[in-house]
Structure formats: C-alpha cells, structure tokens
Amino acid sequence: MLAQSSTFEGGLPSVGKRGTSRPSPTASDVSAQPYQGSSVGLFVSILVRYPEVASVTYCRDSHSLRLTFLLRESLSEERSAAWRSLLEKSVRAYTALTGRTVRLFDVQVKVKGTVTVIEMWRDVDSLTQGELSVVLSCAAETFGDRLVVDQVPHIETDELAAQEEIIEEMLEDLRESRHQPSLIAFREEGRVLVYNQ
Numbered sequence: 001m002l003a004q005s006s007t008f009e010g011g012l013p014s015v016g017k018r019g020t021s022r023p024s025p026t027a028s029d030v031s032a033q034p035y036q037g038s039s040v041g042l043f044v045s046i047l048v049r050y051p052e053v054a055s056v057t058y059c060r061d062s063h064s065l066r067l068t069f070l071l072r073e074s075l076s077e078e079r080s081a082a083w084r085s086l087l088e089k090s091v092r093a094y095t096a097l098t099g100r101t102v103r104l105f106d107v108q109v110k111v112k113g114t115v116t117v118i119e120m121w122r123d124v125d126s127l128t129q130g131e132l133s134v135v136l137s138c139a140a141e142t143f144g145d146r147l148v149v150d151q152v153p154h155i156e157t158d159e160l161a162a163q164e165e166i167i168e169e170m171l172e173d174l175r176e177s178r179h180q181p182s183l184i185a186f187r188e189e190g191r192v193l194v195y196n197q
Helices: 027-032 038-049 077-097 129-146 157-175
Strands: 003-009 055-059 064-071 105-112 115-123 183-188 191-196
Touching: 038 055, 038 157, 038 183, 038 191, 064 129, 077 105, 077 115, 077 129, 115 129, 129 157
Parallel strands: none
Antiparallel strands: 003 191, 055 064, 055 183, 064 115, 105 115, 183 191
C-alpha cells in the first residue's frame, strides 16, 4: 500500500556541501517530504537525468533497484528474449570492466496491449551511474522512437555531467545504508512523486 508521498517539481537536484545533493522542491512541497535521505534525491536525479526511465523502485529487503521502461509496441517473445540477452551481456561486460560482482540482475518483459513494460532489477552494491548510461543507450539504440521518453526542459551538457556525478555519489550513499524504506518514484503531470511502499 502506498503512503506518505514526496513531490518534486521542475529543476534538477542541486550540488550541496561536499558534493552531496539535495532535491530542490518548490516551497509548497516542503511540508510533504517525510524522507530527506539520499534515496529520494537519487530517484529524482535518475528520473530527471534519464527521461526514458518511467519509474524507479527501491526494495529494502533485497537492497536493489528496479528500473521500468515503456515501449509503444507489443514486443514478441523472440524480440523480448533477444533484448534480455543483449542487456545482460552489456551489464556483465560493463561490471567486469569496472571490477564489480553482480549479485542481482533480472529483466522482465510484460506486454499489455500495444504497450510493453520492461523491468530491470539490479543490486545496489554493483550498480553504477555509468551502467545506467550503458543500459539506456542500449534501449535507445534498440527501440528508437518506440521507447517512451518523457518531455523535460532542455538541460545543458555541463549540467547533465554534474548530475551524473551526483547520481554516482548518491548510489554510493545508498550502498552504505540499509535502513532506507522501500520506495517507488514515478512521474505524473510534470512532477516526480516518491512514495513509501
């Protein structure tokens, strides 16, 4: 059951002291933020930096993240299997190059009418911002304009690079913290909503 939401509108999280990041909510949202931990800022940063990601879920029990993507097509079983294979090879190759050991990797493809929902589960301990970029590049190259991409304001290249650094820092914070609640974040009418599960 979903409860206690945090809402963030507009801009990207800003870089704070020591390079840490904190979301930049509007004044009207401040009272609706029960969580100020790194996971909330991480979710906001991922959803704003990567508009291809429809939602992000953190599961406390498995200390893992689920990233959800949407396609404007019904993916066949054959193409679903090919996509899962490509994604797994890409992730395994990237983590091998970075010296990380994958504890959890799972991809599920669900066809719902003319829309396909792709869910990727990754353990927080081995997931990096660089891997996120690799995964999303694979998705964009494979599916093109069939990949649903949220419309976000134009962001300068240097600011995108800064946000990628922030995402990596917040992932590191999350790796070291196992007391964060299970959360889900998604977009709705131009806002990022974060809920406790």
